[in-house]
Amino acid sequence: MIEDKNPQRTSIAQLGEFGLIEHLTKNFDVTQESTLKSIGDDAAVLDFKDKKVVISTDLLIEGVHFDLAYMPLKHLGYKSVVVNLSDICAMNARPTQITVSVAVSNRFPLEALEELFEGITHAAKEYKVDVIGGDTTSSQKGLIISITAIGEANEEEIVYRNGAKQTDLLVVTGDIGAAYMGLQVLEREKQVFQVNPNSQPDLDMYSYLIERQLKPEARKDVRTLLHALEIKPTSMIDISDGLSSEIIHLCKQSKVGCNLYEDKLPLDPQFISTCEEFNIDSTTVAINGGEDYELLFTIDINDFDKIKGNPNFSIIGHMADESEGINLVTRANTQIPLKARGWDALSE
Amino acid sequence: MIEDKNPQRTSIAQLGEFGLIEHLTKNFDVTQESTLKSIGDDAAVLDFKDKKVVISTDLLIEGVHFDLAYMPLKHLGYKSVVVNLSDICAMNARPTQITVSVAVSNRFPLEALEELFEGITHAAKEYKVDVIGGDTTSSQKGLIISITAIGEANEEEIVYRNGAKQTDLLVVTGDIGAAYMGLQVLEREKQVFQVNPNSQPDLDMYSYLIERQLKPEARKDVRTLLHALEIKPTSMIDISDGLSSEIIHLCKQSKVGCNLYEDKLPLDPQFISTCEEFNIDSTTVAINGGEDYELLFTIDINDFDKIKGNPNFSIIGHMADESEGINLVTRANTQIPLKARGWDALSE
Numbered sequence: 138m139i140e141d142k143n144p145q146r147t148s149i150a151q152l153g154e155f156g157l158i159e160h161l162t163k164n165f166d167v168t169q170e171s172t173l174k175s176i177g178d179d180a181a182v183l184d185f186k187d188k189k190v191v192i193s194t195d196l197l198i199e200g201v202h203f204d205l206a207y208m209p210l211k212h213l214g215y216k217s218v219v220v221n222l223s224d225i226c227a228m229n230a231r232p233t234q235i236t237v238s239v240a241v242s243n244r245f246p247l248e249a250l251e252e253l254f255e256g257i258t259h260a261a262k263e264y265k266v267d268v269i270g271g272d273t274t275s276s277q278k279g280l281i282i283s284i285t286a287i288g289e290a291n292e293e294e295i296v297y298r299n300g301a302k303q304t305d306l307l308v309v310t311g312d313i314g315a316a317y318m319g320l321q322v323l324e325r326e327k328q329v330f331q332v333n334p335n336s337q338p339d340l341d342m343y344s345y346l347i348e349r350q351l352k353p354e355a356r357k358d359v360r361t362l363l364h365a366l367e368i369k370p371t372s373m374i375d376i377s378d379g380l381s382s383e384i385i386h387l388c389k390q391s392k393v394g395c396n397l398y399e400d401k402l403p404l405d406p407q408f409i410s411t412c413e414e415f416n417i418d419s420t421t422v423a424i425n426g427g428e429d430y431e432l433l434f435t436i437d438i439n440d441f442d443k444i445k446g447n448p449n450f451s452i453i454g455h456m457a458d459e460s461e462g463i464n465l466v467t468r469a470n471t472q473i474p475l476k477a478r479g480w481d482a483l484s485e
Numbered sequence: 486m487i488e489d490k491n492p493q494r495t496s497i498a499q500l501g502e503f504g505l506i507e508h509l510t511k512n513f514d515v516t517q518e519s520t521l522k523s524i525g526d527d528a529a530v531l532d533f534k535d536k537k538v539v540i541s542t543d544l545l546i547e548g549v550h551f552d553l554a555y556m557p558l559k560h561l562g563y564k565s566v567v568v569n570l571s572d573i574c575a576m577n578a579r580p581t582q583i584t585v586s587v588a589v590s591n592r593f594p595l596e597a598l599e600e601l602f603e604g605i606t607h608a609a610k611e612y613k614v615d616v617i618g619g620d621t622t623s624s625q626k627g628l629i630i631s632i633t634a635i636g637e638a639n640e641e642e643i644v645y646r647n648g649a650k651q652t653d654l655l656v657v658t659g660d661i662g663a664a665y666m667g668l669q670v671l672e673r674e675k676q677v678f679q680v681n682p683n684s685q686p687d688l689d690m691y692s693y694l695i696e697r698q699l700k701p702e703a704r705k706d707v708r709t710l711l712h713a714l715e716i717k718p719t720s721m722i723d724i725s726d727g728l729s730s731e732i733i734h735l736c737k738q739s740k741v742g743c744n745l746y747e748d749k750l751p752l753d754p755q756f757i758s759t760c761e762e763f764n765i766d767s768t769t770v771a772i773n774g775g776e777d778y779e780l781l782f783t784i785d786i787n788d789f790d791k792i793k794g795n796p797n798f799s800i801i802g803h804m805a806d807e808s809e810g811i812n813l814v815t816r817a818n819t820q821i822p823l824k825a826r827g828w829d830a831l832s833e
Contacts, residue, residue: 173537177738178646179575179722180541180636189521190538193528194618194633196586200625227527238544238631270542276629277548283586283631285542288528298526374527390525 146246149275158273160247161254165261165268169233171289172267181269183234188289193224199279206330207323210249212351214256217282220377222264223355223430225288227375229296232357234269235261238283240276253280264357294360294369296434301372301391305435307454308370308444310356312403313380314419317426318411319343319350345407353430359449366443370434381424382477383433384454385463391435394461397424397454397475399468424465424475494594497623506621508595509602513609513616517581519637520615529617531582536637541572547627554678555671558597560699562604565630568725570612571703571778573636575723577644580705582617583609586631588624601628612705642708642717644782649720649739653783655802656718656792658704660751661728662767665774666759667691667698693755701778707797714791718782729772730825731781732802733811739783742809745772745802745823747816772813772823 149157158176167175174182183190197217199205205213218235225232237257241250261268266286322343329336340347356375363370372391374383380397388395402423412419435456436444444450454466464472497505506524515523522530531538545565547553553561566583573580585605589598609616614634670691677684688695704723711718720739722731728745736743750771760767783804784792792798802814812820 173640174645179572180539180578180634182576182643183538183540184640185533185538186535190531190533191528192531192582192584192618192633192635194584194586194620194631196588196620196622196629196631198588198622198624198629201588201623224527228530230528234540236540236542236633238542240544240546240549240629270540272542272544274544274546275549276546278626281544281546281588281624281629283542283544285540285584285633286528287540292521292532295530297522 147248149241149243149245149247149250161250161273162268164258167267168265169267171233172269175267175269181234183269183287185289189292189295191225191228191230191288191290191295192285193221194283194285195221197282199281204327205280206327208351210252211256211259214253215260216351216353217284218257218260218264219353219355220430221284221286222266222357223375223377225286226355226357226359227373227432228288228290229294229360229370229373230288230290231360232264232266232286232288232355234267234287236270236285237268238272240274240281242276242278245280264355296370296373298372298374298387299390301387301393301435301456302437303393303456303458304438305371305456306438306441306452307384307395307397307433307435307456308450309376309380309403309431309433309453310359310449311429311431312405312408313376313429313431314423314426315346315349315405315408316353316428317422318408318415319346319348321415322346322411323350343407343411345405346411350428353428355430356432359432362449366447368436368440368443370436373432373434376429376431376433377427379425379427380433381475384475385477387433387435388456388463391456392459394457394459395454395463396457396461396466396472397464398466401451401453403451403453495596497589497591497593497595497598509598509621510616512606515615516613517615519581520617523615523617529582531617531635533637537640537643539573539576539578539636539638539643540633541569542631542633543569545630547629552675553628554675556699558600559604559607562601563608564699564701565632566605566608566612567701567703568778569632569634570614570705571723571725573634574703574705574707575721575780576636576638577642577708577718577721578636578638579708580612580614580634580636580703582615582635584618584633585616586620588622588629590624590626593628612703644718644721646720646722646735647738649735649741649783649804650785651741651804651806652786653719653804654786654789654800655732655743655745655781655783655804656798657724657728657751657779657781657801658707658798659777659779660753660756661724661777661779662771662774663694663697663753663756664701664776665770666756666763667694667696669763670694670759671698691755691759693753694759698776701776703778704780707780710797714795716784716788716791718784721780721782724777724779724781725775727773727775728781729823732823733825735781735783736804736811740807742805742807743802743811744805744809744814744820745812746814749799749801751799751801
């Protein structure tokens, strides 16, 4: 939708592989003390001293994970980094480095790759992570991005998925469901645009939802917030596939049950009004819509006083004995078993 | 070419993403002391204590990096791991972990992915590295493999590309060029097969070349061999793009020149005879053909006595002042400037 009327198109082949890598990576600074050697050798060299190293990786495929019709390349670059850093944050670790591999078909001019790397560079600066390596190659079809994120933490800080106890409280950061509704708005605009390419969409009333979809943030701040409150979560995960699916992960790995309260779900007013406009049940979207990249965690019940009323956190339920199952407690006070339907549930 | 007459075909969709990951990763053991937490959380957790961490990543795309017409999936899985471990070995580090991300189009049945992962598992066992994470997703077209390799080393052991001095000797492990000729043999057989699918190729006389192409090995042993000889290379790189290209990398990063001697190139007899059969100049293939995954390194001239006559190593040249340039000294004793043509040179 964002188009340059006189785009410059430089063929990638003109630069060659090594020229391309050099050109795209020249803006990457090294700021982390743990980065001894960055791009330019067979491998990067890192030194974490007495810290533990946390590593996660993701593969993003055009047409599967993103649609370039409404995803500007700069945003895509930013988001690709963020979704990986979110996994590091979900371990209660501090993101420090990433590697970035990109494959593109020859329909992409150099300028498109530059835009993508602008977004990657921006995210790396924003989150203070070093880009220490990667690979640039051609693809048979579309754009492929593979990112590996690296972080560090002291051993006692690291939070796994399997530490929830049956008396723990269930807490979520921020609000949920908005990224999914942002996608719905963008999908609708794409269809309008295909029918009438001259239409000028007014998306102001959906700005928050669209931002959540196109420019999500990893909750790097939560580690600091919790540290200040002297709370260490007993289990934690990030919300990529949907709240429901993530709760089930925590419960299964911790061998506990859970009651999630419908009336406690943190929803943004724009999210609620747009659900009404689209005639979709907001609770269904809130528990199944993915890509919010908020953190979901459990805390000891004795930490309740430290967190209650804190605007960064919502207590949305409590864990229970495994035999109780994993349930949504509705406003009408009935228990419905949660299913890990994720996005599929919404496209039915 | 290797075909099962009654192949079983299970749709990947039947298992779902989490089921698929669980199914494919169930054979991965953890053997490295540094792996604290492997697959199953938002990220893996590693502990390298006082060692430095070495990280490299590669993206392999069907139709660009491999052709499934002659590359059995099990070999492809094995080779994908090996090419990444080779980068770790090129830092004089010890490979310890890998992450493996795979995207496949729905034309791949589960059985095909199982074969791929069998090769990956085999390589992980052979090289004693833990598979600590990854991602499994669908692609719009073909098979995509992204692997990140992790290794460890003491700081003083690590060898970079930029340490060569102008008086150093240039050394290569094993022999070179065979992997490229293996590819030529396989390409020829593919064309014969396309014309006559009933032809039974006799590839015995090319067995070494084909093995070099389909089942290369990373020179993990070189670290130990050099350690025993009390030699620390001054610079090192692995041969993935071709000897010529790698020599130029060492020279440029070390700011030195080089003389490479044609009559010192280590060539296998099968390689020489097949070059004759294909009517290709063996020196051109040896210096430009890639994918040998041997190690190329420089040593101090005072280490000459420690390495001379050692069957694992060939001294193929010496470094020089930067102003001398980077040259091939032919059998006729003429100097020809080396070019980083890599594979392109051979397809001209």
